[in-house]
Amino acid sequence: MMQLPITPLTQENFAPFGDLIDWRQAEHFLINAGTTQRFHCLAEVNTGAEDGRAIISIFRKPQADSLPLRVTLLERHPQGSQAFIPLNAQPFFILVAPATEGSKPDLHQLKLFLSDGQQGVNYAAGVWHHPLIALQDGDCFLVVDRQGDLANCDEYTLEAHLELWIPALSASTDTLCVHDSNA
Numbered sequence: 001m002m003q004l005p006i007t008p009l010t011q012e013n014f015a016p017f018g019d020l021i022d023w024r025q026a027e028h029f030l031i032n033a034g035t036t037q038r039f040h041c042l043a044e045v046n047t048g049a050e051d052g053r054a055i056i057s058i059f060r061k062p063q064a065d066s067l068p069l070r071v072t073l074l075e076r077h078p079q080g081s082q083a084f085i086p087l088n089a090q091p092f093f094i095l096v097a098p099a100t101e102g103s104k105p106d107l108h109q110l111k112l113f114l115s116d117g118q119q120g121v122n123y124a125a126g127v128w129h130h131p132l133i134a135l136q137d138g139d140c141f142l143v144v145d146r147q148g149d150l151a152n153c154d155e156y157t158l159e160a161h162l163e164l165w166i167p168a169l170s171a172s173t174d175t176l177c178v179h180d181s182n183a
């Protein structure tokens, strides 16, 4: 049984996976005659090679993910970054693993973060992540990622013997329990 703590979501802790988008942990300067704080360039959009261009979308999950959630799939976008910014100020889980050269993530380097609903993230190109996990029905997210003709989504399905669960928040929220029935 491998237990993973929920890692505090800070710029430093998330740096191996991309950028934290949290104005409370960032510098700013004043604009508009001093009436507005600009938290400038919290993340950059990587649209990769060739015809890549940045697009802005809204992701809405009419039905929230129920917890505990069994993780069966991770994915990556090799051609560009992908940012998720919560619009309803609701907490949401972020499950990531570092980018790898090969076709599978290193599950021993999985990290589970929990946004407090004010924090967004920008996955760097190639970083393995779980598809959006929403904890409230109807949650909406602003998503900035790449549009282009190149294939840009590799999926990895976890081996059936490996049980990896994201815990219910009411339960112990300090560990992500991983059970390996082959262990």
Ligand SMILES: NC(=O)N[C@@H](O)C(=O)O
Residues within 6 Å of the ligand: 075, 082, 129, 130, 131, 132, 153
């Ligand atoms: N497929 C898609 O647009 N969404 C995923 O990439 C995701 O990370 O949720």
Ligand code: NI
Residues within 6 Å of the ligand: 075, 077, 082, 129, 131
């Ligand atoms: Ni994605």
